[in-house]
Amino acid sequence: MHPLIGLHATAGEFGALAFLWVAVELLNPTESRIRRATWIAGIGVILLFISWIAGGYYYLTDYQSIVKPVIKAGPLPWSHSVITETKEHIFLMIPFLALVSWSLVRSYGTTLIADRGARMSAVLISALVVIFAFAMAGMGFIISSGFRGALEATVL
Amino acid sequence: MKNIRGVLSAAIVTIWTIVVMAIATEIYPAFKAILTSFAGQHWTAKSTISLAVFFVLYLFFRSKEKPRNILSYAVALALSAVIGGAVIFGFYLWHFL
Known part of the structure; x- marks a missing residue:
């Protein structure tokens, strides 16, 4: 267990939930819902950047030197070679998608009520943030299973 | 960031920059070495470059006029993220196999 992993996962999941909230608010928007969605999207952006920094710092310090060699020597080396490598790059996209969603809500404001195209754009990008973050x-x-599998293979 | 055309265009290009960097570091060791020498670790360099690309392109593409076809921009961004993500996953799967 590592506190940075806890921070990375918690900030990431709350960031995802923030954008789920934004998407739901915008399905049937009113002035107050748009105001709320703007605040929540801003908080979501901050949470996702915190997740990026925490996860990145852990990846560069502990993961590279301690976890990666153990996984690669264990029974599930693909969990690093395919999954970690994919995660570390797709993860970079999420804060930018979040910034786009927040910008859409801030930029269009109450015109989202009448502008269906802008509203659907904000819902689409918010939903994408949610899907990517949960992925x-x-x-x-x-x-984690790759790491645990490697340790179990050593101990058991 | 209220210039929505700038944000959307910058995000699309940034996503493809991330995809290209992810693949290029595996195919060209020299590129990986350049990134490592730039920031100490290639992932840090990719993070820094993606942020720089996004903010520079935001300034480059920004326009006070909102795009008429905003949904097309959003769909292009969503497709870029999904296809880009699939390309990265497919590449690393192929690389592992």
């Missing part, structure tokens, strides 16, 4: 959580589970 990261799933990949994190696979990577």
Whole structure:
């Protein structure tokens, strides 16, 4: 267990939930819902950047030197070679998608009520943030399983 | 960031920059070495470059006029992220096998 992993996962999941909230608010928007969605999207962007920094710092310090060699020597080396490698790059896309969603809500404001195209754009990108962020959580589970599998193979 | 055309265009190019960097570091060791020498670790360099690309292109593409076809921009961004993600996963799967 590592506190940076806890921070990375918690900030990431709350960031994802923030954009789920934004998407739901925008399905049937009113002035107050748009105001709320703007705040929540801003908080979501901050959470996802915190997740990026925490996860990145852990990846560069502990993961590269300690976890990666263990996984690669274990029974599930693909959990690093395929899943971690994919995760570390797709993860970079999420804060930018979040910034786009926040910008859409801030930029259009109450015109989202009448502008269906802008509203659907904000819902689409927010939903994509949610899907990508939860996909990261799933990949994190696979990577943890790769590490645990390697340790179990050594101990048991 | 209220210039929505700038944000969307910058995000699309940034995503493809990430995809190209991810693949190029595996195919060209010299590129990986350049990134490592730039920031100490290639992932740090990719993070820094993607942020720089996004903000520079945001300034480059920004326009006070909102695009008429905003949904087309958003769909292009969503497709870029999904296809780009699939390309990265497919590449690393192929590389492992």
